Amino acid sequence: MISLTVNDTAVRVSAPPDKPLLWVLREDLGLLGPKYGCGVAQCGACRVLIDGVSTPSCVTPLAEVEGASVVTVEGLSGVEGALSAVQQAWLEEQVPQCGFCQPGFLVAVTALLDRNPNPSDAEINEAITNICRCGTYPRIRRAIHRAAAARVQG
Amino acid sequence: MARILSRRAFLFTGAALGGTALVAGVAGTGYLATVDMDGPDGFVDGNRAVLNAFLAIQEDGRVVIQVPRTEMGQGIHTGMAMLVAEELDIPFDDRISVEHPTGLLPVYTNYALSLRTRPEDARGPLLWAGQRALGLVPLIVTGGSSSTYGLWFPMRSAGAAARHMLLAAGAARLGVPVAELTTSDGLVRHAATGRAIAYGALARDAARLPPPRNPALRPVSAWRVIGTPQRRVDIPDKIRGKPVFGIDVVLPDMLHAAIRQAPVFGGTVAGVANMAEIRRAPGVVDVAVIDGKSLAVVASSWWQAETAAQGLRIDWAATEAAHVSSASLGVALRGALDAGGAHVHLQQGDLSASFALGQERVVSATYEVPFVTHACMETMNATVLIRQDGSAEAWSSTQSPMTLRWGVNRGAGWAGVEPTSVIGHVTMNGGAFGRRNEFDAVAQAAFLAARHRGRPVKLLWSREQDMTHGTYRSHAAARLRAALGPDGLPVAYDAMVAAQSLQNSAMGRSLPFAPSPHGDRLTAEGLDKSYYAIPSRRVRSQHVPSHLPIGFWRANGYSFNTFFSESFIDECALAAGQDPVAYRRRLLRDSPRHLAVLERVAVLAGWGSLLPPGRGRGVALEESFLSIVAQVAEVTVADDGEVTLDRVLCVADVGIVVNPDSVAAQMEGSIVFGATAALMNAITIESGAVAETNFHDFPVQRLANAPEVIVELIRSELPPGGAGEPGTPPVAPAIANAIANATGRRLRRLPLAITETIGERRTRSVLAKEPS
Ligand code: FES
Ligand code: FES
Numbered sequence: 001m002i003s004l005t006v007n008d009t010a011v012r013v014s015a016p017p018d019k020p021l022l023w024v025l026r027e028d029l030g031l032l033g034p035k036y037g038c039g040v041a042q043c044g045a046c047r048v049l050i051d052g053v054s055t056p057s058c059v060t061p062l063a064e065v066e067g068a069s070v071v072t073v074e075g076l077s078g079v080e081g082a083l084s085a086v087q088q089a090w091l092e093e094q095v096p097q098c099g100f101c102q103p104g105f106l107v108a109v110t111a112l113l114d115r116n117p118n119p120s121d122a123e124i125n126e127a128i129t130n131i132c133r134c135g136t137y138p139r140i141r142r143a144i145h146r147a148a149a150a151r152v153q154g
Numbered sequence: 155m156a157r158i159l160s161r162r163a164f165l166f167t168g169a170a171l172g173g174t175a176l177v178a179g180v181a182g183t184g185y186l187a188t189v190d191m192d193g194p195d196g197f198v199d200g201n202r203a204v205l206n207a208f209l210a211i212q213e214d215g216r217v218v219i220q221v222p223r224t225e226m227g228q229g230i231h232t233g234m235a236m237l238v239a240e241e242l243d244i245p246f247d248d249r250i251s252v253e254h255p256t257g258l259l260p261v262y263t264n265y266a267l268s269l270r271t272r273p274e275d276a277r278g279p280l281l282w283a284g285q286r287a288l289g290l291v292p293l294i295v296t297g298g299s300s301s302t303y304g305l306w307f308p309m310r311s312a313g314a315a316a317r318h319m320l321l322a323a324g325a326a327r328l329g330v331p332v333a334e335l336t337t338s339d340g341l342v343r344h345a346a347t348g349r350a351i352a353y354g355a356l357a358r359d360a361a362r363l364p365p366p367r368n369p370a371l372r373p374v375s376a377w378r379v380i381g382t383p384q385r386r387v388d389i390p391d392k393i394r395g396k397p398v399f400g401i402d403v404v405l406p407d408m409l410h411a412a413i414r415q416a417p418v419f420g421g422t423v424a425g426v427a428n429m430a431e432i433r434r435a436p437g438v439v440d441v442a443v444i445d446g447k448s449l450a451v452v453a454s455s456w457w458q459a460e461t462a463a464q465g466l467r468i469d470w471a472a473t474e475a476a477h478v479s480s481a482s483l484g485v486a487l488r489g490a491l492d493a494g495g496a497h498v499h500l501q502q503g504d505l506s507a508s509f510a511l512g513q514e515r516v517v518s519a520t521y522e523v524p525f526v527t528h529a530c531m532e533t534m535n536a537t538v539l540i541r542q543d544g545s546a547e548a549w550s551s552t553q554s555p556m557t558l559r560w561g562v563n564r565g566a567g568w569a570g571v572e573p574t575s576v577i578g579h580v581t582m583n584g585g586a587f588g589r590r591n592e593f594d595a596v597a598q599a600a601f602l603a604a605r606h607r608g609r610p611v612k613l614l615w616s617r618e619q620d621m622t623h624g625t626y627r628s629h630a631a632a633r634l635r636a637a638l639g640p641d642g643l644p645v646a647y648d649a650m651v652a653a654q655s656l657q658n659s660a661m662g663r664s665l666p667f668a669p670s671p672h673g674d675r676l677t678a679e680g681l682d683k684s685y686y687a688i689p690s691r692r693v694r695s696q697h698v699p700s701h702l703p704i705g706f707w708r709a710n711g712y713s714f715n716t717f718f719s720e721s722f723i724d725e726c727a728l729a730a731g732q733d734p735v736a737y738r739r740r741l742l743r744d745s746p747r748h749l750a751v752l753e754r755v756a757v758l759a760g761w762g763s764l765l766p767p768g769r770g771r772g773v774a775l776e777e778s779f780l781s782i783v784a785q786v787a788e789v790t791v792a793d794d795g796e797v798t799l800d801r802v803l804c805v806a807d808v809g810i811v812v813n814p815d816s817v818a819a820q821m822e823g824s825i826v827f828g829a830t831a832a833l834m835n836a837i838t839i840e841s842g843a844v845a846e847t848n849f850h851d852f853p854v855q856r857l858a859n860a861p862e863v864i865v866e867l868i869r870s871e872l873p874p875g876g877a878g879e880p881g882t883p884p885v886a887p888a889i890a891n892a893i894a895n896a897t898g899r900r901l902r903r904l905p906l907a908i909t910e911t912i913g914e915r916r917t918r919s920v921l922a923k924e925p926s
Binding site for chain 2: 101
């Protein structure tokens with residue numbers, strides 16, 4: 001049994017310690033927001049926050065998150081499902097196309113803005129390395145700046 | 155859900171489909187003629203009143219719209235719901251929801267794509283017969299950028315018919331003539347007495363009324379919804395991680411499967427060295443050879459299945475194709491350009507005379523592009539359940555519910571099982587781009603489900619399986635020649651392309667199919683440049699088969715031919731010493747619609763203004779999928795050869811625009827997709843197998859590489875064209891033309907650059923050194 005916190009809820013998982021967190025979330029905990037896209041830390045579709053750090057869960061063994069706090073896309077919104085500033089910006093800019101990559105982007109951008117509330121384009125390029133095959137990048141960039149501005153205004 | 159087919163049902167197959175003459179005696183000459191093969195009668199199902207095949211109204215007034223096309227990110231569910239809302243006279247708000255129907259009604263058939271005509275334009279017995287035949291299948295498919303133009307008339311008619319029925323029900327309820335009633339905001343109103351009844355309260359009565367034959371559609375001047383930017387209906391769920399993609403299907407008692415397919419296409423399994431060991435691996439319940447060609451591991455979780463599959467020591471039987479490489483394929487491809495027996499797609503004017511006359515100024519160039527793959531973010535997958543009684547159910551992120559039926563029948567057949575019925579569920583698609591017309595994964599899952607009757611089996615391909623078992627966009631080579639007249643414009647244009655036939659490969663996989671003796675128009679599309687005023691021209695193609703499976707890929711033949719032809723027109727302009735926009739302007743003298751698009755993009759880009767050294771601009775234009783798109787690419791080429799795509803300016807005439815924001819998004823996405831292919835993508839073949847396996851060796855654009863994109867849409871009152879694909883073809887030639895402008899180097903081969911890794915998951919594009 002491995003204990004951790006997922007989206008503010010304490011859970012105990014009886015999966016093998018080497019099972020990647022992505023598959024623990026999807027198969028053992030029924031959280032289907034994090035997606036499988038590559039399995040090798042290339043695409044970012046599986047990103048979750050682990051103690052606030054955006055991490056590819058496909059290459060993170062369960063054993064490594066013992067006692068950690070994990071947040072998936074499902075955990076980004078606030079009380080009664082209120083959208084986070086990042087989600088709100090995604091809505092305003094109508095970012096998603098197919099949407100498959102978006103959980104990973106939303107997580108990665110949330111982590112970026114927590115660390116750097118007003119990132120430059122160069123800093124965004126450095127930090128956000130997820131893949132979107134639908135090509136929503138122009139809107140993602142706009143939405144990041146919008147979310148940053150909204151968070152500053154509080 | 156029960157569907158009662160009846161003669162009373164309205165809908166479009168008959169007259170809308172060109173059967174006016176044939177069914178006129180029964181149905182008059184209206185579009186909504188009654189024929190006995192179509193849609194359901196209105197009926198009441200729980201709290202839903204189903205008014206026709208496209209919409210139902212609940213007692214609470216909510217409107218549920220059935221959109222028989224797959225939502226794969228293009229916003230089609232929203233656009234189609236907007237059309238219904240327009241005619242039903244309801245606000246476009248959250249009282250509307252959209253479903254993909256599970257019933258395969260003939261009325262959902264994609265006639266527009268298959269018969270290459272808009273439903274409202276289709277006339278004549280031939281088309282009518284074609285429609286009946288397709289309706290019997292019924293061929294329901296999302297592709298060819300056809301959803302909006304194919305459903306533009308039917309969806310509006312469905313909304314208008316329902317409104318008509320609600321008015322009639324209101325008149326009966328209120329005891330007043332229909333003429334005294336109006337609708338607004340989801341209410342039927344009687345102005346004289348101030349009474350109003352909500353649609354929800356009338357819908358049950360309305361569902362029992364006969365549908366009108368030919369309901370009037372709102373005039374353009376009365377549109378409130380069409381042409382206004384509306385938020386997509388699928389986005390609220392997509393920012394919460396809620397939508398169910400194929401990969402997210404979860405069913406009670408479900409098994410999970412991972413697969414290893416023969417690395418060389420057409421290869422077979424000779425044996426497995428450690429079968430017993432893998433069968434004993436944790437969670438594994440089955441290891442099976444599928445159709446001789448692949449091995450699947452079935453387990454209680456996908457992670458266990460995939461882990462076990464990684465341990466399989468498979469002996470693959472050698473095939474002749476094991477000697478095939480990109481180099482050998484390329485030799486065959488280029489050789490075909492000089493071989494005889496080409497298919498002639500187009501021949502106008504006296505080509506040889508023109509070449510003889512214009513001899514001094516003959517421009518000739520040879521181009522080439524590699525195989526590429528879709529790399530949809532969601533890898534291929536399917537979930538199939540075959541019950542003990544033989545009934546089957548399938549779930550998949552597919553572009554066509556037909557693939558579910560065909561795939562289940564094919565795969566179950568490999569196990570000697572004949573399903574008695576197949577119900578298909580189309581889930582959200584995590585990207586498609588043409589790849590999800592295939593039923594390979596469905597058939598494999600069905601085979602496994604047939605071995606585990608009563609338990610659903612979900613098969614998910616790893617990224618490596620997905621990359622190495624695509625249905626690829628063919629490689630292609632072309633030779634273009636033009637004779638320029640005294641004014642520098644071409645008097646003759648001669649294009650020859652060699653590629654593997656998409657039609658032969660793709661159709662041959664799903665249907666009994668005989669290749670056309672006239673060649674594959676998908677191989678040659680994008681070469682004819684019909685909108686350019688050129689007195690004589692010829693377009694020819696050669697089919698060069700290989701063992702690779704070829705599939706639909708965003709814009710198909712245009713994805714390479716527009717690169718060839720629009721690069722070549724630039725070369726002609728430069729040979730004539732003329733500005734590429736001015737040159738095209740003269741060539742478009744008889745094509746005002748195209749010219750307007752070109753002029754607008756030139757203004758938007760500030761064409762002609764000076765750029766700093768190292769920067770360049772390139773223009774390209776194409777008409778495809780009933781739409782016209784012109785783009786200007788701006789690049790920077792550094793001294794070390796690094797090429798950056800700074801901006802792409804895009805002007806599109808897609809006819810009437812239903813949802814401008816969705817069309818803009820499709821252009822943006824098409825540009826990123828096209829630029830990725832132009833600068834970065836190649837699938838290479840080594841020893842018969844695909845060498846690339848994942849995103850580290852099949853690099854794609856990420857945020858850091860993606861250009862700024864500015865899109866402008868032309869206002870038009872012509873009927874809608876496509877939007878999902880027409881943005882892709884001009885990108886590659888615009889970039890190549892921009893690089894030529896920046897450096898003086900003409901690049902005639904894709905990808906245009908070499909991808910270098912810089913840091914974690916970051917890349918840059920660098921031009922190859924000029925051959926010394
Ligand atoms: S699935 Fe984890 S980074 Fe792609
Ligand atoms: S929205 Fe489809 S992959 Fe990003």
